[in-house]
Amino acid sequence: MRTHELVLGWIEKQLSDGHLVLGGRLPAERALAEQLEVSRTSVREAIRILEAMGLVRAGVGSGKDAGTVVIAEPAAALGSAFRLHVATQHLPVADIVETRVLLESWAVSRAKAEAPELAEAARLLDEMEVHPAVDDFMALDIAFHLALAEAAGNAVVSTIMGSLREAIEGYAAALTANLPDWDRTADRLRSEHRAILAAVNDGDGGRAAKLVADHIEGYYREAGLGQRPAESAAEIPAEATP
Known part of the structure; x- marks a missing residue:
């Protein structure tokens, strides 16, 4: 398993367990990388995948728009996106x-x-x-x-x-x-x-x-x-x- 997949797995579990909800924010890149003991590049890759799926929005800078925010209901977004995502493996x-x-x-x-x-x-x-x-x-x-x-x-x-x-x-x-x-x-x-x-x-x-x-x-x-x-x-x- 590549390291960004470990990050994806952690985020998916947070979503499925209800610890991350619509409007919620993911930990900062550095904090999440340290918590999961992976590189910040791996964190960015996981976030980019979720952003492409329409599940999160990644903001830059500071203020209310900074950070990575959940912008879609996890169940619906993950359901449709992961069906397509898994299908591409074959x-x-x-x-x-x-x-x-x-x-x-x-x-x-x-x-x-x-x-x-x-x-x-x-x-x-x-x-x-x-x-x-x-x-x-x-x-x-x-x-x-x-x-x-x-x-x-x-x-x-x-x-x-x-x-x-x-x-x-x-x-x-x-x-x-x-x-x-x-x-x-x-x-x-x-x-x-x-x-x-x-x-x-x-x-x-x-x-x-x-x-x-x-x-x-x-x-x-x-x-x-x-x-x-x-x-x-x-x-x-x-x-x-x-």
């Missing part, structure tokens, strides 16, 4: 890759340069530069991609990407065993991440879409995934994109 990896290319290419082509999620994406890239272990790198990687998807401001795309999160991270991590030189691959992924974010910040949606499609397909191809050819979203006419 989807073919090639289909996951094609879906990622379609959704993420569309999202980065429409990401707003002023979106706060881009600052979060930059912070995640900085964390990747310290050469974390493979599992931590993968957690940061998917968090980066989710931040880019959220920067488009489309709640449906963000929710679908959040639901696919576990499947994406699980498949990607498993495929690292097929890579001949992980350190070399990690360096390349870091460089590609920087280029994608730079294109988004420059307002070059077309270039960002092509870069993210090449980035996703390139990783799985290097890891030996025999996926069927797919037309990338970057090559689909604008009127045909979702």
Whole structure:
């Protein structure tokens, strides 16, 4: 079990036991990380999943809007979201890759340069530069991609990407065993991440879409995934994109 899943389990139990209710606040990141003896990155990942599900809202800064607040009735939110979340664990990896290319290419082509999620994406890239272990790198990687998807401001795309999160991270991590030189691959992924974010910040949606499609397909191809050819979203006419 990855550490962010431990955080998710704790939060789910607090919700199911009634210790967290509508309008209630989760402990601060640092406090929760210390209580559960996990990293703050793991806490952030768990909160991001719940936020994508529409169960919580994570605020920043100070004052009444700060902190992570429960914004939906736990039973209803967890019921519908987790059904989709669990179902994604059994989807073919090639289909996951094609879906990622379609959704993420569309999202980065429409990401707003002023979106706060881009600052979060930059912070995640900085964390990747310290050469974390493979599992931590993968957690940061998917968090980066989710931040880019959220920067488009489309709640449906963000929710679908959040639901696919576990499947994406699980498949990607498993495929690292097929890579001949992980350190070399990690360096390349870091460089590609920087280029994608730079294109988004420059307002070059077309270039960002092509870069993210090449980035996703390139990783799985290097890891030996025999996926069927797919037309990338970057090559689909604008009127045909979702």
